[in-house]
Amino acid sequence: MKPIRIITPLLMSMLILFLAACSAAPAQPAAAPQQASSTETAAKQPQSAPADNEIVLATTTSTQDSGLLDVLIPAFEAKSGIKVKVVAVGTGQAIKLGEDGNADVLLVHSRSAEDAFVSKGFGVNAYDVMYNQFLIVGPAGDPAGVTSAKTAADAFARIAEKQALFISRGDDSGTDKKEKSIWKEAGINPDGTWYLSSGQGMGATLQMADEKQAYTLTDEATFLSRKLNLQVLMQGDKSLLNPYGIIQVKATAKPDAAMQLIQFFVGDDGQKLIGQFGKDTYGKSLFVPAAKKR
Amino acid sequence: MLFPPDVWEIIWLSLKVTTTAIAIGMLIGIPFGAFLGLYSFPGKRLIVVLVYTCMGLPPVLVGVIVYLLLSRYGPLGSLSLLFTPQAMVIAQVALVTPILAGLTMSAVQEKERAYRETAKSLGASPIQLIATIVREARTGIWSGAAAAYGRAISEVGAVMLVGGNIEHHTRVMTTAIILETRMGNFPAALQLGLVLLAVSFLFNSFLMVGALNQWKAKRR
Numbered sequence: 001m002k003p004i005r006i007i008t009p010l011l012m013s014m015l016i017l018f019l020a021a022c023s024a025a026p027a028q029p030a031a032a033p034q035q036a037s038s039t040e041t042a043a044k045q046p047q048s049a050p051a052d053n054e055i056v057l058a059t060t061t062s063t064q065d066s067g068l069l070d071v072l073i074p075a076f077e078a079k080s081g082i083k084v085k086v087v088a089v090g091t092g093q094a095i096k097l098g099e100d101g102n103a104d105v106l107l108v109h110s111r112s113a114e115d116a117f118v119s120k121g122f123g124v125n126a127y128d129v130m131y132n133q134f135l136i137v138g139p140a141g142d143p144a145g146v147t148s149a150k151t152a153a154d155a156f157a158r159i160a161e162k163q164a165l166f167i168s169r170g171d172d173s174g175t176d177k178k179e180k181s182i183w184k185e186a187g188i189n190p191d192g193t194w195y196l197s198s199g200q201g202m203g204a205t206l207q208m209a210d211e212k213q214a215y216t217l218t219d220e221a222t223f224l225s226r227k228l229n230l231q232v233l234m235q236g237d238k239s240l241l242n243p244y245g246i247i248q249v250k251a252t253a254k255p256d257a258a259m260q261l262i263q264f265f266v267g268d269d270g271q272k273l274i275g276q277f278g279k280d281t282y283g284k285s286l287f288v289p290a291a292k293k294r
Numbered sequence: 295m296l297f298p299p300d301v302w303e304i305i306w307l308s309l310k311v312t313t314t315a316i317a318i319g320m321l322i323g324i325p326f327g328a329f330l331g332l333y334s335f336p337g338k339r340l341i342v343v344l345v346y347t348c349m350g351l352p353p354v355l356v357g358v359i360v361y362l363l364l365s366r367y368g369p370l371g372s373l374s375l376l377f378t379p380q381a382m383v384i385a386q387v388a389l390v391t392p393i394l395a396g397l398t399m400s401a402v403q404e405k406e407r408a409y410r411e412t413a414k415s416l417g418a419s420p421i422q423l424i425a426t427i428v429r430e431a432r433t434g435i436w437s438g439a440a441a442a443y444g445r446a447i448s449e450v451g452a453v454m455l456v457g458g459n460i461e462h463h464t465r466v467m468t469t470a471i472i473l474e475t476r477m478g479n480f481p482a483a484l485q486l487g488l489v490l491l492a493v494s495f496l497f498n499s500f501l502m503v504g505a506l507n508q509w510k511a512k513r514r
Contacts, residue, residue: 089476096478170461172477197461199473200454208458211366211376 053257054083058095058103060174061201063244064088066221066286068277075273076264082257090201092172098122104252105261109174109219109244118294123247125259127266128292130274131243134178135223136234137206138164138215146215146233153186155234160186163194165214169205170197174242179217182239206230221286224278243290266291297489300462305489308466309497311379312447315386316394320439323391327398327435328424332406345399348392353385357455360385364456377458382466385452390442397441401434402427440498447494467493 063069064086073084087094087103091110097103099122107129108114117123136146136155144164149155159166168190169176183190196214198205202222209216210228219242223232234240246265248258264270271289278286297305330342362368364376364384375381405427413426428435450468457464459473467490474483 093476093478171473196463199459199461199465199469208377
């Protein structure tokens with residue numbers, strides 16, 4: 001009996017450990033297989049007939065969440081016969097996907113990161129595609145007096161001075177990088193209990209700002225697509241412009257298909273669709289077309 | 295220092311939230327499970343099926359429900375608990391209690407026949423009866439607790455929704471892994487994943503071996 005008594009708990013703990021391991025493991029690799037499969041498809045299908053071509057577009061959540069890609073991608077697929085698989089992630093991860101060769105085209109919005117991507121030799125054929133604007137939103141009461149600020153940096157300075165609750169994306173996304181650059185412009189290093197870093201996407205961060213009656217910086221498209229009690233407190237400042245760029249990944253196995261997608265986005269058809277997008281629903285277009293070769 | 299202080303903070307919060315949730319879950323789940331295992335009453339089958347169903351509750355679903363309850367615009371909004379560690383504990387309690395109740399129930403049912411009559415003939419009250427049989431069924435209950443612990447600490451859907459992954463406040467290991475992955479820091483995500491595994495290993499070894507030995511010693 002005795003050895004069994006000692007062994008049972010040991011076996012039990014092994015079993016439980018195994019269970020814990022099984023349940024713990026999926027948390028991490030979730031993103032990896034997705035990439036693995038995209039490299040696989042990239043490797044398995046060297047340019048065959050254009051009809052069964054597939055390319056991966058890594059983009060930011062804002063283009064997907066706003067519904068813009070639901071309009072543009074089907075139009076492109078119908079025209080070219082090339083299938084586009086969209087991976088919508090933060091700008092940081094999108095650029096990483098490009099660096100690792102797991103995407104063929106990037107559609108992102110962080111000019112400095114895009115320039116670094118191209119200058120490090122990871123990307124070619126970079127174009128400006130469109131822009132929209134960032135908004136500073138917050139509770140209707142506006143305790144920090146953001147509405148009377150002249151610039152975005154001034155608005156941030158007022159929020160910091162009043163220690164009004166501010167929610168940052170904190171996820172290295174394009175919006176997060178823009179927010180950090182505004183703090184820098186204001187000469188403030190945001191820190192303290194009033195400054196929360198959500199580490200989540202724009203939608204979740206807006207939801208949190210609404211719940212907590214806090215300020216946040218948001219892109220216009222995501223904000224308009226949500227029904228929240230937050231108010232737009234500042235818009236139109238020069239430093240709140242949000243330009244999107246499209247870049248071909250240099251290491252792509254399908255440069256022709258990738259280039260066709262880029263040409264579509266910056267060409268007349270794509271630009272027209274971008275300019276019309278959202279007019280019906282929101283009364284104004286969410287993105288302003290502004291194609292230009294860099 | 296093996297990790298930067300931020301990482302220790304994240305690990306500590308993970309342990310704190312899950313341990314609290316398991317403790318509360320045990321207080322509710324074990325008596326409830328024992329009761330279900332020992333007594334029959336009309337509608338018991340339905341309740342048993344419900345408990346078993348809830349053992350597999352999708353964490354995100356629990357997250358959404360707790361979110362809606364605690365939301366500023368929800369029924370418990372006045373408590374302002376959303377995006378706090380307390381909210382994460384509530385969600386995890388909802389996840390682990392059915393597991394604890396279900397596994398306690400089956401563990402108790404196994405021991406029931408052997409001990410019930412004896413305890414009764416010795417004049418045990420219902421509460422004493424439950425206490426005796428729970429003590430006898432402790433191995434099964436304890437492994438249930440460890441399984442529940444593993445599920446709660448590795449869960450991400452609910453704590454992300456109701457905790458919000460706020461830095462220095464509600465960021466735990468699983469949500470930090472998601473964030474690192476989204477930011478393209480795959481090595482950091484993997485490292486945290488390994489820490490999560492190591493913590494599960496240490497905690498479970500300690501929990502299982504330590505507690506069982508102690509109890510065994512007491513019985514002799």
